[in-house]
Amino acid sequence: MINWTDHLIILLILLPLLVGAALVLIDERHQSIKAAANLGSIVIIGIVALLLMHAADAQATAGAAAPIAVYRLGNWPAPFGIVLVVDRLSALMVALTSVLAFASATFALARWHRGGAHFHSLFQFLLMGLNGAFLTGDLFNLFVFFELLLAASYGLVLHGSGQARVRAGLHYIAINLAASLLFLIGVSLIYAVTGTLNMADLALRIPQVPAQDRALLEAGAAILGVAFMVKAGMWPLCFWLPTTYSAAAAPVAAIFAIMSKVGVYILLRLSLLFFGSASGASALFGNDWLIAAGIATIIFGLVGALASQEMSRLAGYAVLVSSGTVVAVAAAADRAAVTAPALFYLVSSTLAIAAFFMLIELLERGRDPGADMLAVTREAYGEDAPEDPDAEEIGLVIPASMAILGWCFVGCAAVIAGLPPVSGFIAKFAILTALLGDDTAGGMPALHWALLALLMLSGLTMLIALTRAGIRTLWTPTERADPRVRLVEIVPIALLLLGCALLTLQPRAAMSYMQGAAEQLHAPAAYTHSVLAPAETRVKTGGGS
Incomplete structure (x- = not known):
């Protein structure tokens, strides 16, 4: 029997679907009604996500994992029917998405939601795709939700038009269509070998795959992994991301901060579920490649951040550093003690980067498009900088507005760079401690030592890049008026920074939840048992056929 509270899970998908469809029917002249419905839906989704987080954590006991809904x-029983699965990690990702969505949608009320048609509908469809991707329990519906969120993101990237957005949007669409093709090829190969697409059923069948079919299985998994790496922004498949994110409207770029984490989430989920230490001959398949890809992504992001002459591109490279760090660290050791601080870092960096994208628009309001450029690169960038057709003066001048924005910049920079004592520093310190504690009698592999050195270097590098950008924007004596800022624009940024502050003030509680989520990831038996419980006997007797 299904408890009535379990129906909250499907609400996370049905609500944005129904609200998004209803908003399409409302005339664009009624933007206030659309905005109210959009924000109301996001608030309900956030409340449901928090309830699910509490339910996933409520019955946890010392040494035992929390229940999986x-x-x-x-x-219909799995693997024949469609299942949605909620554990600590999926509930956390849905809650993080709702926080970013609320901040982005609120920020858009200043003017961005009027820059094109059906902004609020696309926003709801994006939320439906994101929630579905985090909750689904089979690869086919993962593909469906991926395509849904990508279709909505295509419209949001182009929202507000402009030459730069159209060019970046076309590149974004092309690369994601190619990734979708790889997704289908990988799923097809896996289904050809195992005969199922249910994730829990696959976890049981993969160790039983005959030796002659294992190469085909691993080829399918590798192709599927490449598709997810495109979405996660892993090098060398990440060249599109800084350009696309910097060209998108500020609230769109802020919600896109969670988009790359969808790929990171799926890589973590499937690698530990399909190729964990108990996966037989395919155990830890691809782990070294994930570590190497993560390290290369961090290096590429750091070099790009140092070379960036625009803060929006700097924020895009910060996304790459964040994604590369989480993937490399989580793959570096098959222990929950290492994965937990990586999840803590994921949440902290995503909140700070989303706030940074919105803050950049306020800091650069009214400035020359080439004001950030160094003299030696002005010729290369100055004439290509697009003019924003929506750049009319809005809002009221808040007293000491530059001081407020300056402190917000300091907060974002401190978290992204990992300065003590903020949440970014706590996350990196916990990661370094866990990796050093993972040293064995034989010594750590060279890739692990390289990752340790790079994690320490990344903080200094991002600090240099962010400090340089802050000096140019806040301290360089240029002719500019105080930016006209609305309360509806500064509040979302403060909300996201408040989230980082809460992680800083309550790291023990947050890390405890992350530890429980990591333990569930590294103990896939609980996941498979929960999903396949009604048909457990059948799976055990015929699962490998």
């Missing part, structure tokens, strides 16, 4: 659509 499974919603079977039509009450």
Whole structure:
């Protein structure tokens, strides 16, 4: 029997679907109604996500994992029916998405939601795709939700038009269509070998795959992994990301901060579920490649950040550093003690980067497009800088507005660079401690030592890049008026920074939750048992056929 509270899971998908469809029917002249419906839906989704987080954590006991909730659509048993699965990690990702969505949608009320048609509908469809990707329990529906969120993101990237957005949007669409093709090829190969696409069922069947079919299985998994690496922004498949994110409207770029984490989430989920230490001959398949890709992504992001002459591109490279760090650290050691601080870092960096994207628009309001450029690069960038057609003066001048924005910049920079004592520093310190504690009698591999050195270097490098950008924007004596800022624009930024502050003030509680989420990831038996419980006997006797 399904408890009535379990229906909250499907609400995370049905609500944005229904609200988004209803908003399409409302005339664009009624923007206030659309905005109210959009924000109301996001608030309800956030409340439901918090309830699910509490439920996933409520019954946890010392040494035991929290229960995993499974919603079977039509009450069809897995692996035949569609299932939605909620554990600590998926509930955390949905809650993080709702926080970013609320901040971005609120920021957009200043003017951005009027820059094009159906902004609020696309926003709701994006949320539906994101929530579905975090909750789904089978690869086919993962593809469906991926395509849904990508379709909505195509419209949001182009929102507000402009030559730069159209050019970046076309590149974004092309690269994601190619990634979707790889997704289908990888899923097809895996299905050809195992005969199932249910994630829990795959976890049981992969160790039983015959030796002659294992190469085909691993080829399918590798192709599928490449598709997810494109979405996560892993090098060398990440060249599109800084350009696209910097060209998008500020609230769109802020919600896109979670988009790359969808790929990171799926890489973590599937690598530990399919190729964990108990996966037989395929155990830890691709782990070294993930570490190497993560390290290369961090290096590329750091070099790009140092070379960036525009803060929006700097924020895009910060996204790459964040994604590369989480993937490399989580793959570096098959222990929950290492994965937990990586999840803590994921949440902290995502909140700070989303706030940074919105803050950049306020800091650069009214400035010359080439004001950030160094003299030696002005010729290369100055004439290509697009003019924003929406750059009319809005809002009221807040007393000491530059001082407020300056302190917000300091907060974002401190978290992204990992300065003590903020949450970014706590996350990196916990990661370094866990990696050093993972040293064995034989010594750590060279890739692990390289990752340790790079994690320490990344903080200094990002600090240099952010300090340089802050000096140019806040301290360089240029002719500019105080930016006209609305309360509805500064509040979302403060909300996201408040989230980082809470992680700083309550790191023990946050890390405890992350530890529980990491333990569930590294103990896939609980996941498979929860999903396949009604048909457990059948799976054990015929799962490998």
